[in-house]
Amino acid sequence: MPNTLIFVDLPADDPAAAARFYAEVFGWRDDHKPLGIYHRMVPGGMFANPDGTESLVGNLHVGIFNPANARPHPDPSGVEPRSIAAEGRKPRIWVLIGDDDTPERILSAAEERGATVLWRDHFWSTFNGLNHAFRDPWGNEIVLWGKAGDPPAVPEGYTRE
Template sequence: MTKPNTLIFVDMPSDDPAATARFYAEVFGWRNDEKPAGVYHRMVPGGNFRNSDGSESAIGNLHLGIFDAANARPHPQPEGVAPRGLSVDGRKPRIWILIGDDTADRILAAAEERGATILWRDHYWSTFNGFNSAFRDPWGTEILLWGKGGDQPVVPGSYTSE
């Protein structure tokens, strides 16, 4: 049997990769690897994926890349390729973050203090048995915060649900 194709990385655009990297380092506590500063930043959440019993596996958490929308690298041409601006209207990829020992309220407050827009709070999605909230960062990327519902989730009456 052949190996499956494996998702290894997700990149998001910014018109200021250094500021975007600082935002995510401050909001989530991730390490900011400058590759080089202002051109490409790799956000390293640290830790490993969990096994079904809750113990840490040997598989490291995925990293998130932040690239300069004016000249996305890598590209075989030094000038890159158009478009060179951020996509601010319409649908675009969303990034889902599984909340560990943190809280959605703390993350949303930290994001909003740094210029993010809160999209929603306190929603339960029964299809995937999870609690979620979301924000749009100052560069237009939508971040969905996810908490697992567990075996018998109790959905507070104040939550919306579907």
């Protein structure tokens, strides 16, 4: 059995505000543990079986933590660094666009809540995805991935690689 990825954490100096952002943009449930300290964003649903039915495995979760005192940690007062990294590349989070949603709605909702759209309308043939990206108000980069189909249906005007 391989080691299994179960969570990815995003830093935010206001975890409650970041949780509201993701709840409003993606419709994820905010499961704060405790409020303002650590928020587990629960996208809901289960991974699909090959036949399309739901498996018993829940979708991955995203955590939001405050870098001023990143929990969990053995030291109750936390340790340095206590700020969000500002320079250079950071990890990116990829989000699959649901069949009942659109990248336009997601990007618009994110932008209305303080995000910056980084790029839109790009086809990446390596993973057969229609991609778009934004930076949330805390500097985290989110890449949206849409299914292009088999064979891929790439809309006119998309850049390609």
